[in-house]
Amino acid sequence: MPNKIFLVVKREYLARVKKRSFIVATILTPLIFPSILGVFLWIGMSDTGIDSARFIEVVDDNQEFFLESNELFVFSYGSLTVAEAKEMVQKGNRYGFLHIPKLDLAAPTGIAFYAAETPGMSVVSGLESALKVKIEEIKLLNSGINRELLNKLKTAVSIRSIRLGQTGNEAVSNTVINYAIGFISGILIYTFIFVYGNQIMQGVIEEKSSRIVEILVSSLKPFQLMMGKIIGIGAVGLTQFLIWIVLIGLVSTIIMGFFGMKMPQQELMEQASPEGMGWMSAQTELPEILQLIQGIDFFSLVLSFLIYFIGGYLLYGAFFAAIGAAVDSPSDAQQFMFPVTIPLLVGYMGLFIFVLDDPNSKVSYWLSIVPFTSPVAMMGRVSFGVPLSELVLSVTLLVLGFLFTTWSAGKIYKIGILVHGTKVNYKTLWKWIKEN
Amino acid sequence: MHILSIKGLNKTYGNHVALKNFDLEVEKGMVFGLLGPNGAGKTTLIRIVNQIIDRDSGEILINGEPLKMSHVRNIGYLPEERGLYKGMRVDDQLLYFAQIKGLKATEAKVKIHSWLERLNLLSWKNMKVEELSKGMAQKVQFIATVIHEPKLLILDEPFSGFDPVNAEIIKNEILELKRNGTTIMLSTHRMESVELLCDNIAMINRSHKILDGTVKAIKKASKTNRFAVGLRLIPGLEIPTWEDLIEEEDCVTFTIALDGQRPNDCLMELMNYGEVLHFEESIPSIEEIFIQKINESHAE
Numbered sequence: 001m002p003n004k005i006f007l008v009v010k011r012e013y014l015a016r017v018k019k020r021s022f023i024v025a026t027i028l029t030p031l032i033f034p035s036i037l038g039v040f041l042w043i044g045m046s047d048t049g050i051d052s053a054r055f056i057e058v059v060d061d062n063q064e065f066f067l068e069s070n071e072l073f074v075f076s077y078g079s080l081t082v083a084e085a086k087e088m089v090q091k092g093n094r095y096g097f098l099h100i101p102k103l104d105l106a107a108p109t110g111i112a113f114y115a116a117e118t119p120g121m122s123v124v125s126g127l128e129s130a131l132k133v134k135i136e137e138i139k140l141l142n143s144g145i146n147r148e149l150l151n152k153l154k155t156a157v158s159i160r161s162i163r164l165g166q167t168g169n170e171a172v173s174n175t176v177i178n179y180a181i182g183f184i185s186g187i188l189i190y191t192f193i194f195v196y197g198n199q200i201m202q203g204v205i206e207e208k209s210s211r212i213v214e215i216l217v218s219s220l221k222p223f224q225l226m227m228g229k230i231i232g233i234g235a236v237g238l239t240q241f242l243i244w245i246v247l248i249g250l251v252s253t254i255i256m257g258f259f260g261m262k263m264p265q266q267e268l269m270e271q272a273s274p275e276g277m278g279w280m281s282a283q284t285e286l287p288e289i290l291q292l293i294q295g296i297d298f299f300s301l302v303l304s305f306l307i308y309f310i311g312g313y314l315l316y317g318a319f320f321a322a323i324g325a326a327v328d329s330p331s332d333a334q335q336f337m338f339p340v341t342i343p344l345l346v347g348y349m350g351l352f353i354f355v356l357d358d359p360n361s362k363v364s365y366w367l368s369i370v371p372f373t374s375p376v377a378m379m380g381r382v383s384f385g386v387p388l389s390e391l392v393l394s395v396t397l398l399v400l401g402f403l404f405t406t407w408s409a410g411k412i413y414k415i416g417i418l419v420h421g422t423k424v425n426y427k428t429l430w431k432w433i434k435e436n
Numbered sequence: 437m438h439i440l441s442i443k444g445l446n447k448t449y450g451n452h453v454a455l456k457n458f459d460l461e462v463e464k465g466m467v468f469g470l471l472g473p474n475g476a477g478k479t480t481l482i483r484i485v486n487q488i489i490d491r492d493s494g495e496i497l498i499n500g501e502p503l504k505m506s507h508v509r510n511i512g513y514l515p516e517e518r519g520l521y522k523g524m525r526v527d528d529q530l531l532y533f534a535q536i537k538g539l540k541a542t543e544a545k546v547k548i549h550s551w552l553e554r555l556n557l558l559s560w561k562n563m564k565v566e567e568l569s570k571g572m573a574q575k576v577q578f579i580a581t582v583i584h585e586p587k588l589l590i591l592d593e594p595f596s597g598f599d600p601v602n603a604e605i606i607k608n609e610i611l612e613l614k615r616n617g618t619t620i621m622l623s624t625h626r627m628e629s630v631e632l633l634c635d636n637i638a639m640i641n642r643s644h645k646i647l648d649g650t651v652k653a654i655k656k657a658s659k660t661n662r663f664a665v666g667l668r669l670i671p672g673l674e675i676p677t678w679e680d681l682i683e684e685e686d687c688v689t690f691t692i693a694l695d696g697q698r699p700n701d702c703l704m705e706l707m708n709y710g711e712v713l714h715f716e717e718s719i720p721s722i723e724e725i726f727i728q729k730i731n732e733s734h735a736e
Contacts, residue, residue, distance in 0.1 A: 007535050211519035218486040218513040219536040
C-alpha cells in the first residue's frame with residue numbers, strides 16, 4: 001500500500017512546512033549568512049590598501065639582504081641599531097623588525113623577528129620564504145652566475161592539469177575547483193543528515209510520547225509510518241535547501257554588487273586561472289576559463305551528489321527513527337547516538353584529512369566504498385574523477401547498506417514505539433532485532 | 437455469523453506467555469466485553485486483532501476471512517493510551533486518520549462535518565488540538581476512531597481518562613453505533629458499564645480465558661439460590677441461626693438458602709418470625725463473579 005506511505009509523507013511534509021518556525025528559518029537564514037559576509041567584506045574593505053601592509057624595519061648586519069616589498073610587507077632599511085629598531089616597534093611606528101645577524105650562508109641561523117604582537121603563520125612563513133629566495137639568490141651570485149642570467153632564470157610556471165577520461169576525452173581540471181566542490185558537497189551532506197536525522201528522531205519521539213502511534217499503526221504498517229516520516233522530512237529538507245540556494249544566491253549577488261565584488265564562484269574561477277587576478281581584462285585567457293567550466297562534468301557531479309545526498313540521508317534516517325522509537329525522551333537518546341555519530345564523523349574527518357588531500361589513496365578508496373562513510377567521503381573524490389566501476393560498487397553498497405539499516409531499524413521501530421517506561425539498552429535492541 | 441473468530445491463539449514475549457491457546461468468538465451486532473486484571477493479556481489480544489503485533493500461532497477470522505491488512509478499513513480502534521497531534525488542526529487531523537484507514541478525502545470530509553456537528557465541535561474545527569479543552573480533545577479522539585464507520589469497533593478501556601459527562605456521551609454513542617449494526621468489543625475495568633452495555637463477556641486471567649458467555653447466562657449460572665431477607669422480629673421469639681445476620685435498630689437482615697424449598701414456602705416460614713420487610717434473590721454482580729472467578733483460577 002504505497003498510497004499510505006504517501007499519506008504519511010504528505011502529513012509530515014505539510015505539518016512542518018506550514019510551521020511558522022520553518023518559514024522564519026527558511027527566509028532568515030539566507031539573509032543572515034550574506035549579511036555576515038557583508039559585514040566581513042565591509043571590515044575587509046576598510047582594512048585594505050597601504051595601511052594594511054605591514055611595515056617592517058630590517059636591521060641587516062650583513063648589508064646584503066635587500067628584501068623587495070610586496071602587498072604584504074613593506075620593508076624599510078633605516079640603518080638602525082637593534083635597540084633603536086626595538087624602540088620603533090614598541091612605539092608602534094613599525095609592525096615589527098627583522099634582525100639578520102652576520103650569516104654563514106651555508107647554515108643561516110640566528111635570524112629573529114620582533115613584533116608587538118605574536119605574528120601569524122602567514123607572516124612568519126612569508127618572511128621565511130622571502131629570505132630563502134634571497135639567500136638562494138646570493139648563493140647563486142656567489143657561485144659566479146651573473147645577475148642577468150639570474151633574472152632570466154626566474155620563470156612563472158603554472159600547470160594546466162588535464163584529466164584523461166577512459167573514453168579518451170580530455171577535460172581541463174582544476175584542483176582548487178575540485179577541492180571546493182568536494183569540500184562543499186561533503187559538508188552539505190554531513191549537515192543535512194545530522195539536522196534532518198534529528199528531526200526524524202524528534203518526530204518519532206513526539207508520536208510515541210503523545211501516544212498517537214498506536215492509533216497510527218492500527219491503520220498502517222509501522223514500516224510505512226517510518227518510511228513516510230523519513231521521506232517526508234527529507235522532502236522538507238530538500239525544499240528548505242532549494243529555497244536557501246535561490247535566496248542566498250540572490251542576496252549574495254545584491255550584497256556583492258553593492259561592494260563592487262564578484263560572486264564567490266567568480267572568485268574561484270579567478271584563483272583557478274593560472275595568472276591569478278585580473279583575468280577579466282586578459283582576453284586571451286577567457287577560453288581557458290570556459291575550458292575549465294566545461295571540464296567540470298556537471299551532469300555526473302550533480303547526479304552523484306543527489307545519489308549520495310539522498311542515499312546517505314535514507315541510510316542514517318532509519319537509524320535516527322530507530323533511536324527515537326527506542327527511547328521515551330530526547331535526553332535518553334544520547335546513549336544511542338554513538339553508532340550514528342562515529343561513522344559520520346569518520347567520513348567527515350576522512351574527507352578533510354585523506355580524501356581531499358589525496359583522492360586516490362587506499363584510505364580514500366575505502367572511505368568512499370564503505371556505505372556508512374561513503375555519502376560524505378565519496379563526494380570529495382567524485383569531483384576529482386572516479387572510475388565508473390568504483391562508483392557503481394560504492395552506490396550498490398550504499399543501497400545495500402540502506403536496505404540493511406532500514407530493515408534492522410524497522411524491527412527496532414516496530415517494537416520500540418509500543419514500549420514505554422522501560423530502560424532500553426543495546427542488549428534490548430539486539431533482542432528486538434533478533435526476536436522479530 | 438461471527439464477525440471475529442479466534443482459534444488457538446498463542447503469543448509469548450521472551451519467557452512471558454501473554455496468550456495461551458486462546459479461543460474467542462464475537463457475534464455480529466453485539467457489545468462484547470473483555471474483562472481481566474492488568475497483565476492478563478487483553479491488550480495483547482486487542483493489538484493482535486489490530487495487526488499491531490504479530491501472533492506466534494493461531495487462527496483469526498474476520499467475517500470468516502483470515503485476518504489481513506485490508507481489514508483495517510473495517511476495524512476502528514481506540515487504544516488505552518491515546519493521543520492526537522497537538523499542533524495539527526482538528527479537521528486536518530480527522531481527515532488524516534480517515535485517509536489512513538482508507539477513506540477518500542471527499543467522502544471523509546462529509547463525515548467529519550456531520551460528526552463535528554453532532555458532538556458540538558463544528559466551531560472548533562479550524563483550531564489546533566492544543567487549543568482545545570481536554571474534554572473536547574477526547575471527543576475528537578472518539579470521532580477519529582469511528583470516522584470510517586468500522587464494522588468492528590475495538591475500545592481498550594474506553595472510559596478511562598474521560599470525565600463523567602464525556603463518558604456518558606461516549607456511552608450513548610456506543611449504544612447508537614450498536615443500533616446501527618456495529619459490533620463493539622471493549623475492555624474495561626468499570627464493571628457497572630459492563631452490565632449496562634455488554635451482551636456478551638469473556639474473562640481473561642493469566643493468558644487464559646476463564647469464562648465467557650452472555651451476561652444474562654453468566655449471572656444466572658452464578659446464582660447461589662440464596663435470598664436476602666429484612667425482618668422486623670417479634671420480640672421474645674427464639675430464632676434459628678441465620679447466616680450473615682446483622683442486627684439493626686428495629687430489624688435484622690440476613691441471607692437464607694432455599695435448600696430445595698420453593699421461595700413462597702420459605703417466605704411463609706419467615707413470616708412466622710415477624711414482619712418481612714424485603715425478600716430478594718441475591719444475584720452476584722459481574723464484579724463479584726469476576727473476583728470470585730479470578731480467585732478460583734488462582735487457586736487451581
